Amino acid sequence: MLSNSHCDSFLRREKIKTLGEAYLHCAIMPSKIRDRNGFQKVTSVSLSGIFSSAHQRRSFLLASCGLLLLCFLAIVWIANRPDQPPALVAFNSFLTSVVASGAFAILSTLYISFFVDPNEVQKAAVVLPQDISQNLDRIVADSVDYQISVRTGRHFRADTLQKLLEQAKRHRQPIRVDAILLDFRDASLCEQYVRFRQSATFDSRLWDVEYVQSEVLATILAIARAKAEYPLLLNVQLYLSKRLSTFRIEGSSQEIIVTREDPKDFAYRYHRSHRDYAAYAHELGLIRTEASAIEIAMDVAPTEVLQKMFGLGTIPAKVIAKAEAAVGAGSPYAY
Known part of the structure; x- marks a missing residue:
C-alpha cells in the first residue's frame, strides 16, 4: 500500500483517487515538474521511476559516469603523491574497487539492454x-x-x-x-x-x-x-x-x-x-x-x-x- 508520508501528502494535494493512479504518480515521479504558475519544483524519483523513463535513465547514466570519472581522477591524484600513508593507500584501493565495479555495472547494463525486445518496450503505456x-x-x-x-x-x-x-x-x-x-x-x-x-x-x-x-x-x-x-x-x-x-x-x-x-x-x-x-x-x-x-x-x-x-x-x-x-x-x- 502507498502509506509513506510523501505519497500521502502528494495524493491529498493532487486529489488523486485511484490506487493505480496513485502508484503512477508516486512510483514514477518526474524529477522536475511545473506548478500552475510555471515555476519548477524538484521532487524525489523512485528507482522504478528512473528505469521507466528514457530521460531519467540518461540522467542516471550521466550522473554515474560523472561520479566514476571523479573517482578515477582522485585515484590518479593519489597515485602521483610521493608520500602515501596507509590510510590514503586504503582509500585509494576503495576508490579503485568503486570505479571497477561501476564500470562493470554500466557495461553489463548496456550489453543486456541490447537483448531487450523492442516490441515489449513499445507496449509500455x-x-x-x-x-x-x-x-x-x-x-x-x-x-x-x-x-x-x-x-x-x-x-x-x-x-x-x-x-x-x-x-x-x-x-x-x-x-x-x-x-x-x-x-x-x-x-x-x-x-x-x-x-x-x-x-x-x-x-x-x-x-x-x-x-x-x-x-x-x-x-x-x-x-x-x-x-x-x-x-x-x-x-x-x-x-x-x-x-x-x-x-x-x-x-x-x-x-x-x-x-x-x-x-x-x-x-x-x-x-x-x-x-x-x-x-x-x-x-x-x-x-x-x-x-x-x-x-x-x-x-x-x-x-x-x-x-x-x-x-x-x-x-x-x-x-x-x-x-x-x-x-x-x-x-x-x-x-
Missing part, C-alpha cells in the same frame, strides 16, 4: 512528461498519416506540423493530416474552455475568449499556409469540433499518444498492438464524424485566408491580428 517530446518525434518520424484532436493546437502548430512537413520532404512522400480543433465560432464553448484553463492549468493568466479564438485561428492559418506551400506533400483535412475535453489525442495509424493540458501531467501511448489502441482510434473517429468539416482556402492572398474560409466580417479584426502574430510563436509546452 505510461509516458513521463520529460519523454513526451521524444515520443511525439518518434511517431512523426514513422508516419505517413497523422491525426490530432486538440483545442487550440499551439504545440501542433509550432512543432509537430513543421516536423511532419520535414518528414514528407525527406521521403518525398505525401502525408495525410486530420486536424480537429475547437470550434472557435461558438462563444459559449470558448468561454467554458476559458474557465477550465483559468482554474486548472499552468498558464491560466493567458486565457480569455479572444485568446482561444486567436490561437485556433493561428493554427488554421499555419495549416493553410503549409498546404498552399506544399500542395503535393500535405493533404490536410480540417475539422472544428464542439466537443470539449481535457485530453489531447494524436498520432498515426500505428501509434496514438494521449496527453493532457498541463506539461507536468503524465501521457499515455498505445501502439497498434496494444489492447486499448482501438478504443482511442474509435474515439478519434467519433470526434471527427461529429465535427464540422472546413474547406481550406487555396489560391488567395495570405491576409484573406480566414475571411475566405469563414466569411468577410465574421471574425473581428483584432482577433485576426492576434492570430497573425501568433502563427510564428513557439510551443508553450516545456516538453
Whole structure:
C-alpha cells in the first residue's frame, strides 16, 4: 500500500483517487515538474521511476559516469603523491574497487539492454512528461498519416506540423493530416474552455475568449499556409469540433499518444498492438464524424485566408491580428 508520508501528502494535494493512479504518480515521479504558475519544483524519483523513463535513465547514466570519472581522477591524484600513508593507500584501493565495479555495472547494463525486445518496450503505456517530446518525434518520424484532436493546437502548430512537413520532404512522400480543433465560432464553448484553463492549468493568466479564438485561428492559418506551400506533400483535412475535453489525442495509424493540458501531467501511448489502441482510434473517429468539416482556402492572398474560409466580417479584426502574430510563436509546452 502507498502509506509513506510523501505519497500521502502528494495524493491529498493532487486529489488523486485511484490506487493505480496513485502508484503512477508516486512510483514514477518526474524529477522536475511545473506548478500552475510555471515555476519548477524538484521532487524525489523512485528507482522504478528512473528505469521507466528514457530521460531519467540518461540522467542516471550521466550522473554515474560523472561520479566514476571523479573517482578515477582522485585515484590518479593519489597515485602521483610521493608520500602515501596507509590510510590514503586504503582509500585509494576503495576508490579503485568503486570505479571497477561501476564500470562493470554500466557495461553489463548496456550489453543486456541490447537483448531487450523492442516490441515489449513499445507496449509500455505510461509516458513521463520529460519523454513526451521524444515520443511525439518518434511517431512523426514513422508516419505517413497523422491525426490530432486538440483545442487550440499551439504545440501542433509550432512543432509537430513543421516536423511532419520535414518528414514528407525527406521521403518525398505525401502525408495525410486530420486536424480537429475547437470550434472557435461558438462563444459559449470558448468561454467554458476559458474557465477550465483559468482554474486548472499552468498558464491560466493567458486565457480569455479572444485568446482561444486567436490561437485556433493561428493554427488554421499555419495549416493553410503549409498546404498552399506544399500542395503535393500535405493533404490536410480540417475539422472544428464542439466537443470539449481535457485530453489531447494524436498520432498515426500505428501509434496514438494521449496527453493532457498541463506539461507536468503524465501521457499515455498505445501502439497498434496494444489492447486499448482501438478504443482511442474509435474515439478519434467519433470526434471527427461529429465535427464540422472546413474547406481550406487555396489560391488567395495570405491576409484573406480566414475571411475566405469563414466569411468577410465574421471574425473581428483584432482577433485576426492576434492570430497573425501568433502563427510564428513557439510551443508553450516545456516538453
